Amino acid sequence: MHHDPIHPGDAVRRKVDAELEAIEADPAFQRAPVMRRLLRFLVTETLGGRGDKLKSYAIAVEALGREADFDPQTDSYPRVQVARLRKLLDAHYAHAAPVGGIQIRVPSGGYAVEFVGEAPAPLVPELPGPKASTVRYAALGVAALAVLLAALFLWRTDGNAWRVRNFPTIYLAPATALDAAQPQRDAAVDLTTGLGEGLDRFTAIDVVRTPASGTDYRIDTTLRAVPGGTRINITLTSLDTGRVVWSRSGLREPVEGRLFDVDEVAATVTARLAQPAGVIHNDGDQRNIDIDTPYGCWLALRSYWRMMPPEDEPKVRGCVTAWVAGDPKSAMAHGAWSWFLAQDALKRTGEERADLLAGAHAEALKAVELQPNDPGAQYSVMRAALYLGLDRQARAAADRVIYFNPNNPEFMAGVGMFKIMMGDADGEAVLRKALSLHPNPPPWVQSGLFFAAVSRDDAEAALSAAQDFQTPVGPPLQHAMMAMALARTGRMEEAQAEWQQVVAADPHYAETPESIFDPLPLAPRVLERSIAWLLLVSGA
Numbered sequence: 001m002h003h004d005p006i007h008p009g010d011a012v013r014r015k016v017d018a019e020l021e022a023i024e025a026d027p028a029f030q031r032a033p034v035m036r037r038l039l040r041f042l043v044t045e046t047l048g049g050r051g052d053k054l055k056s057y058a059i060a061v062e063a064l065g066r067e068a069d070f071d072p073q074t075d076s077y078p079r080v081q082v083a084r085l086r087k088l089l090d091a092h093y094a095h096a097a098p099v100g101g102i103q104i105r106v107p108s109g110g111y112a113v114e115f116v117g118e119a120p121a122p123l124v125p126e127l128p129g130p131k132a133s134t135v136r137y138a139a140l141g142v143a144a145l146a147v148l149l150a151a152l153f154l155w156r157t158d159g160n161a162w163r164v165r166n167f168p169t170i171y172l173a174p175a176t177a178l179d180a181a182q183p184q185r186d187a188a189v190d191l192t193t194g195l196g197e198g199l200d201r202f203t204a205i206d207v208v209r210t211p212a213s214g215t216d217y218r219i220d221t222t223l224r225a226v227p228g229g230t231r232i233n234i235t236l237t238s239l240d241t242g243r244v245v246w247s248r249s250g251l252r253e254p255v256e257g258r259l260f261d262v263d264e265v266a267a268t269v270t271a272r273l274a275q276p277a278g279v280i281h282n283d284g285d286q287r288n289i290d291i292d293t294p295y296g297c298w299l300a301l302r303s304y305w306r307m308m309p310p311e312d313e314p315k316v317r318g319c320v321t322a323w324v325a326g327d328p329k330s331a332m333a334h335g336a337w338s339w340f341l342a343q344d345a346l347k348r349t350g351e352e353r354a355d356l357l358a359g360a361h362a363e364a365l366k367a368v369e370l371q372p373n374d375p376g377a378q379y380s381v382m383r384a385a386l387y388l389g390l391d392r393q394a395r396a397a398a399d400r401v402i403y404f405n406p407n408n409p410e411f412m413a414g415v416g417m418f419k420i421m422m423g424d425a426d427g428e429a430v431l432r433k434a435l436s437l438h439p440n441p442p443p444w445v446q447s448g449l450f451f452a453a454v455s456r457d458d459a460e461a462a463l464s465a466a467q468d469f470q471t472p473v474g475p476p477l478q479h480a481m482m483a484m485a486l487a488r489t490g491r492m493e494e495a496q497a498e499w500q501q502v503v504a505a506d507p508h509y510a511e512t513p514e515s516i517f518d519p520l521p522l523a524p525r526v527l528e529r530s531i532a533w534l535l536l537v538s539g540a
Contacts, residue, residue, distance in 0.1 A: 012102070012115075013047060014100075015099075015100035015101065015102045016043065016047070016102060016104070016115060018099050018100050019098055019099055019100055019102050019103070019104055020039070020040065020043055020104065022096070022098075022099045023039065023089070023092055023104060024036050024039075024040075024403075025399075025403050026092050026096065028088055028091060028092065029088065029092070030403075030406055031263040031264065031267065032088065032263045033193065033194050033197040033198070033263060033266070034064065034081065034190050034193055034194065034262070034263070035081075035084065035085050035088055037063060037064075037193070037197075038059070038063050038064065038081055038082070038085055039085060039089075039104070041059070041062065041063035042054070042059075042063075042082075042085075042106060042111060042112075042113045043104065043113050045112075046112050046113040051111070051112030051113060052110070052112050054110075054111035054112060055072065055111075056072035056078040056079065057070060057072045057078075059078040059081075059082070059111060060072065060075070060077060060078045064077065064078060064081060064189070064190075064193075065189050065190075065192070065193050066189060075182060077182075077186050082106060082111060085106060086105075086106050086108070089104065089105060089106065098117065101117045102115050102116065102117040103115070103116040103117060104116075160326055160327070161290075161292060161293050161326070162292075162293070162294060162322065162323050162325075162326025162327040162330075162333075163326065163327045164293070164294075165206070165294060165295075166289070166293050166294060166295045166296075167204050167205055167206055167294065167295045167298070168204075168205050168206070168216045168217060168280055168281075168284060168295070169205070169206045169207075169208060169212075169214065169215045169216050169217070170199065170205055170206070170207050170208070170215070170216065170217045170218070170219060170236075170280070171207075171208050171209075171210075171211055171212070171215045171217070171218045171219070171239075172192065172195060172196050172199065172207055172208070172209060172219050173218060173219060173220050173221070174188070174189075174192050175188040175189070175191045175192045175195075175221035175222070175223060176188060176220075176221065176222045176223070177222075177223050177224075178222055178223060178224040179223075179224060179225045181225065183259055184223055184224075184225055184230070184259065187223060187230065187258070187259045187260065187262060188221075188223050190262045191221060191223070191232075191262050191265060191266060192221070194262050194263055194265070194266030194267075195219065195221070195266050195269060195270060196209065197266070198266045198267055198269070198270030198271070198274075198407060199270050199273070199274055201270075201375070201404065201405040201407070201408070202270070202274035202275070202405065202408065203332065203371070203374050203375070203376060204274075204276070204281065204295070204298055204332075205274050205280060215239055216238065216239060216240065217236055217237065217238060217239060217245065217280065218236070218237045218239055219234065219235070219236055219237075219273075220234070220235045220237070221233065221234045221235075223259075225259075226251065228251060228253060229251050229252050229253040229254060229259070229260060230251070230252050230259050230260050231249065231250070231251050231252075232249070232250055232251075232252055232260070232265065233247070233248070233249045234247065234248050234249075234269055235247040236273060236279060236280070238283070245279060245280075245283050246272075246273070246279045248269070248272075252265060267406075267407050270407060271407035271408070271409065271437045272437075272439075275407070275408055275409055275410060275437065275438070276302045276408070276410045277302075277306075277409070277410065277438060277439060277440060278439075281299065281302065284299055285299060285303075291315065291319050292319060292322065294323060294327070294330065294332070294333070296319070297316075297319035297320060297322075297323050297336075298332065298336075300312075300315065300316045300319060301316050301319075301320060301336055301339075302410075304316045305339075305410075305442070306442040307442065307443070317340055320333065320336045320337055320340060321337070323336065323337075324336075324337045329370060330370070331366075331367040331368070331370040331371035331374050331376070331377050332367070332371075332374070332376060332377075334363045334364070334366040334367040334370065334377075334380075335363070335364065335367040335374070335376045335377050335379070335380040337363050338360045338361070338363035338364040338367065338380040338383075338384060339360075339380060339383070341356050341357075341359045341360035341363060341384075342356070342357065342360040342383055342384055342387060344356050345357045345360060345387065346387075346519045349518075357384060357387050357388050358388070360380075360383075360384040360387075361381070361384035361385060361388055361390075363380070363384075364377065364380035364381040364383070364384045364385075365381060367380055367381075368380075368381055373404055374404070375400070375401045375404040375405040375408060375411050376411065378397045378398075378400040378401045378404065379397070379401050379411045379414060379415070381393065381394075381397040382394050382397035382398045382401060382415065382418065383414070383418070385397060386418055386422070386521045387521055389521075391422065394418070394422070394521075395422070395424070398415045398418065398419060401415050402415060402430065406433075407437060409434040409435070409437040409438035409441070410434075410438070412430060412431075412433060412434035412437070413431060413434035413435065413438065413441060413442075413445045413448075414445075415430055415434075416428065416429075416430035416431025416432070416433075416434055416445075416448055417431060417444075417445055417447060417448030418448075418521065419431075420448045420449075420451050420452045420455070420526075421448070421451055421520060421521055421522050421523065421526060422521065422523050422526075423455070423523030423524075423525050423526050427448070427452065428448075428449070428452045431445065431448045431449065431452075443468060443469050443470075444469065446465045446466070446468040446469035447465070447469055447477075447481070449461070449465040450462050450465035450466055450469065450481055450485070451522070451526055451530065453465060454484070454526070454529050454530050454533060455525070455526050455529055457529070459485060459488035459489045460489065462481075462484070462485040462488065462533075463482075463485035463486065463488075463489055465481075465485075466478070466481040466482045466484075466485045467482070469481065470482065475505075476501070476502045476505045476506055476509065476516060477516060477519075477520075479498045479499070479501040479502045479505075480498075480499070480502050480509075480513075480516045480534065482495075482498040483495045483496075483498035483499040483502065483534075483537045483538075484530070484533040484534050484536070484537065485533075486498060486537070487533065487536040487537035488533050488536060492537070495536075495537040496537060498537075499537045499538060502516065509538075510538075513534055513535070513538035514531050514534065516534070517530060517531070
């Protein structure tokens with residue numbers, strides 16, 4: 001939201017911004033993109049001095065995505081949605097205090113927002129007249145298009161493949177209500193909005209709302225009223241071949257006065273399609289994308305990240321290095337290079353480790369500077385900061401990853417794993433949500449569940465996680481985890497066999513077994529319990 005540093009109401013408006021962000025981070029609002037958009041629209045209009053002039057038509061068309069022929073005399077949709085927003089705000093303040101002393105309310109009888117606590121001075125409208133917002137948005141759109149075209153021209157004429165964005169482009173067709181009833185039409189609009197907002201959170205795809213040449217995929221959605229609820233059909237089609245890549249059909253029952261839970265459907269579908277291990281990128285694997293392009297390198301890194309086979313490291317490291325050099329303004333490239341530097345640091349000790357972690361941290365901060373809302377950039381900051389001991393920064397970045405995209409199970413799994421190691425109470429819940437969204441989780445996430453089980457002294461759960469973490473040629477830590485869990489369950493002979501594999505890989509662990517945990521950012525409480533388990537088998 002715009003701030004005028006000279007205007008006398010600026011300090012209060014900053015508090016409003018902070019409160020708005022806190023509300024949007026509430027899980028109830030996270031599941032309701034339509035409510036977030038509506039609330040932000042009402043706040044913006046009120047601060048702009050237009051709150052008392054708000055009408056149902058403007059809310060329906062500008063905030064809720066209805067068509068220009070919307071008739072507020074016969075359709076109560078905006079009033080219903082604003083009433084729902086009031087209930088969500090009431091529920092929010094029932095369990096959360098305002099962060100800066102200001103509550104955001106929408107009193108009954110109107111649409112203007114009320115700021116309870118302090119009254120911020122409204123911003124001076126930038127353009128007068130009833131069509132101001134339309135003109136302003138059109139002007140911004142023309143300027144953005146001009147910049148985009150100029151950038152594309154410059155990038156494409158220098159022969160640098162790394163500056164040509166070749167990530168998949170998806171046309172999101174408006175959802176179609178196969179019945180003429182207004183509730184079905186409203187639900188179709190809301191679902192289209194929810195799908196669009198969910199897909200936009202995944203930075204490795206581009207979503208367009210109008211058909212265009214060069215688009216890779218098309219998403220079509222239909223809704224039909226049937227006995228017991230609404231049947232929803234969603235199809236992803238490859239526009240290059242006409243092949244149906246993925247489709248789903250299901251019955252959704254009414255919930256909380258709505259035809260179905262629009263937000264839950266949108267979150268589930270977008271996660272299934274656009275997550276790194278999802279339908280779109282799995283299809284990308286079959287298209288033989290050149291590794292010496294941004295998308296091809298991203299696909300290679302994504303595959304390597306799962307199992308980290310040593311034979312694949314040189315080519316993936318090579319393409320990431322070329323990507324950073326070829327496009328120094330790519331947040332994704334800097335985030336990927338930060339990941340490699342942190343991996344290198346974990347294999348070193350002393351000043352060499354510290355220097356590599358500092359480099360990983362610097363690359364992550366570059367990524368955030370270039371694209372602050374990118375969950376991947378925030379993830380890189382979290383990881384590097386955590387290994388550097390910057391716990392506060394790491395926790396803040398972890399929360400931003402969840403805020404910017406709670407439906408990306410790859411990043412959520414990492415956040416959950418690190419939260420567990422940091423001793424955060426919500427770590428296991430975050431990790432288990434990620435696993436529920438992931439069709440085939442990488443085995444390393446089991447280390448998070450292992451340390452969660454160790455923290456609560458649950459030997460059977462720890463053993464199960466350690467077994468799921470095993471790979472054919474695992475590092476010493478995997479054998480140490482198995483040894484700990486086996487010893488804690490009383491299977492000492494098997495535990496000793498696992499520990500001998502640790503010592504065979506690196507004899508110094510026989511003298512200082514607790515150093516096996518040195519690369520891990522374990523909180524003192526987690527580390528203390530882990531060492532106690534390890535001493536059962538190491539005997540040191």
